[in-house]
Structure formats: C-alpha cells, structure tokens
Amino acid sequence: MITAYISIGSNIDREYYLPAGVKAVAQLASSWRMSRVFEAEPVGFDGDNFFNSVIEIKTSLSLATLQLSLKNIERQLGRPENTQKNQSRTIDLDILLYGDVICECSPTIPRSDLYKFAFVLWPMNELCPELVIPGQQQTIAELWQHFSPQQSLWPVE
Template sequence: MITAYISIGTNIEREYHLKAGLDAVKKLASQWRMSRVFEAEPVGFSGDNFFNAVIEIQTLLPLTALQAQLKKIERQLGRPEHAVKNQSRTIDLDLLLYGDVVSTELPVLPRSDIYRFAFVLWPLSELSPELVIPKETQTLAQLWHNFSQQQELWPVEFVI
C-alpha cells in the first residue's frame, strides 16, 4: 500500500467539480482523507477564485497507473487533455507525493508546487504536519511556518 497526496483545484462550478473530483479519486483508494477546503485567488491570471484542497489516499495502484487515472478523471470532468496553465479550469488533479518516490521524469516528484503555492502547502501541512517529504529535512508544518510567498487564501465551509 502506498500513501499518495493529490492536490485538487477548481474555479468553474467549484462545488460540483470539487465533489465530483473527490468522488472519483476516492475510487482509487482503499482509505482516504482530505484537508479543509480553501478559497484562493488565482495565481498568474485573472479569473474566478479557486477551491483547493489536498487528498491523502492509500492505494495499490502503481505510480504510472495512478497518474493516468488522475488525467482520465480530469478529462471526464471537462478539462482538455492539453490544457494551458494559468487559466480557469473545471478540475486540476496534481500528484504531489507518491510514497518516498523521487523522480525527475514525469510526473516529477515531489512536485515543486509544494514549495511554490500556499494553496498546496497550507492544506498539505494541515493534513500531515509531521511528514518529512523526500529530499527534505523540515516537516511540512515547518515548511509552512517558513513559507514566504504571498497569496490570498482562506478556509471555507465545505460539506463533503
């Protein structure tokens, strides 16, 4: 069994797509849990605010199969296969961590978004504050405490 962390985000029909994305990801897992949902202003473009969260799953799927399933879910929920970055989207499912795997090949792991975006690191650090990710010495809680990037985001009430 592998523990994987997946960020989920949407700014189009947010409630619907977040629930649909979560429901689809849960089918890939024997166990799962999710961070709080955060509302975040878009980064790199003007658009509607996003709902973001991080999902932790326990899965038997190999890395390539999990990545393929996440991309399949995105397409099923209306995201174009070759979607451009920095634009509105129905769903974004990014594999952040897959056990202790470190990879420079796609998918690159740990995903650099952990270090770049508050909407990834804050929910990830709340979900597993004591986790030390591969090639790191600080816990996720320490990384969040020392995070310096500015982005407006806040927790929102969201019923699963």
C-alpha cells in the same frame, strides 16, 4: 499500499467539480482523507477564485497508473486535454507526493508546488505536519512555518 497526496482544485462551477473530483479520486483508494477546502485567488492569470484541497489516499496503483487515472478523471470532468497551466479549469489533479518516491521525470515527485503555493502547503500542513518530504530534511510543518504566501487564501466555511 502507498500513501499519495493529491492536490485538487477547481474554479469553474467549483461547487460541483471539486466534490465530483474528490469522489472520483476516492475510488482509486482503499482509504482516504482530505484537508479543509480553501478558497484562493488565481496565480498567474485573471479568473474566478479557486476551491483547493489536498487528498491523502492509500493506493495499490503504481505511480504511472495513478497519474494516468487522474488525467482520465480530469477528462471525464470536462477538462480539455490541451488546457494550459495558467487558465481556468473544471478540475486540476496533481500528485504532490507518492510514498518516498523521488522522480525527476513526468510526473516530478515531490511536486514543486509544495514549495511555491499556499493552496498546496496549508492543506498539506493540516493533513500531515510531521511528514518529512522525500529527499529533504524538512517536515511539512517546518516548510509551512517559514513560508511567505504570495496569494490570498482562506478556509471555506
């Protein structure tokens, strides 16, 4: 079994699509757990606020199969195939880490979002603060400790 971390976000009917996405991703896992849900302002465009979280899964799927499965879930949950990066979406599922794998092709692992976005790093810090990022010397907690968020972010009650 491989431990993978997946970022999940929605800013269109987010009370429906975020739980639907979690349920679909959980079906790919033998076990799973999730951070709290955070509300975050969009980055790079004007739109409704996002609900974001990170899901940790244990899976026997290969990286390629997991990536394809996540893209299929996005399509099933109404995300058009040609959705651009900086626009509203029903669901967004991105592999952040996949075991100890370092991959510079698609998908890039570790995903650079770990170093850029509080909506990824804060939930990761909740789930696995002592995890060392593959190919790095830093733990998630150390990265979070030195992080300066560029966006407003708060836990959803």
